[in-house]
Amino acid sequence: xxxxxxxxxxxxxxxxxxxxxxxxxxxxxxxxxxxxxxxxxxxxxxxxxxxxxxxxxxxxxxxxxxxxxxxxxxxxxxxxxxxxxxxxxxxxxxxxxxxxxxxxxxxxxxxxxxxxxxxxxxxxxxxxxxxxxxxxxxxxxxxxxxxxxxxxxxxxxxxxxxxxxxxxxxxxxxxxxxxxxxxxxxxxxxxxxxxxxxxxxxxxxxxxxxx
Numbered sequence: 282x283x284x285x286x287x288x289x290x291x292x293x294x295x296x297x298x299x300x301x302x303x304x305x306x307x308x309x310x311x312x313x314x315x316x317x318x319x320x321x322x323x324x325x326x327x328x329x330x331x332x333x334x335x336x337x338x339x340x341x342x343x344x345x346x347x348x349x350x351x352x353x354x355x356x357x358x359x360x361x362x363x364x365x366x367x368x369x370x371x372x373x374x375x376x377x378x379x380x381x382x383x384x385x386x387x388x389x390x391x392x393x394x395x396x397x398x399x400x401x402x403x404x405x406x407x408x409x410x411x412x413x414x415x416x417x418x419x420x421x422x423x424x425x426x427x428x429x430x431x432x433x434x435x436x437x438x439x440x441x442x443x444x445x446x447x448x449x450x451x452x453x454x455x456x457x458x459x460x461x462x463x464x465x466x467x468x469x470x471x472x473x474x475x476x477x478x479x480x481x482x483x484x485x486x487x488x489x490x491x492x
Contacts, residue, residue, distance in 0.1 A: 290339030343391030366395030403459030422448035
């Protein structure tokens, strides 16, 4: 299969072409955010410290870097750690989507699923990429640290803007049409479990995957 490289920020044409299950590599500019960024921007309502769209940035990476500051004042990104979507979503499970809508983002990168992705990706016309790569591997795709903001939060919680080249691989978990891989897996699982119960004479038995 030919390696597919997707340029950030996403164009409308690219969004339409991306489908759940596609495997891609990302190039362009992206910024990171962790929990304290979400508290400032969503809960406290603070404006961003920089106009990201003027910088050519429309994608957010859920997670933070491990950083070494060199003697010349430049930064070396030792690793880039993706965070699960549920960590960022906060109480009620909508903090991510509030940020996407408020800022006007077109892509989210994180580890695993995000609640409500099928609904909100379609509503907000954005794409959710799942990150299966290793921390060091992702960091090696950072070409340049463009900017850093809110350093008082600490390097890992600060807001960084990176220039990246062929970072990945990432999986399109939910596309802009709202098609979600996780939803498909869950639907298939429900169907298999219900068929198993019916075969064993337990048709209509109610089960739960949560304790």
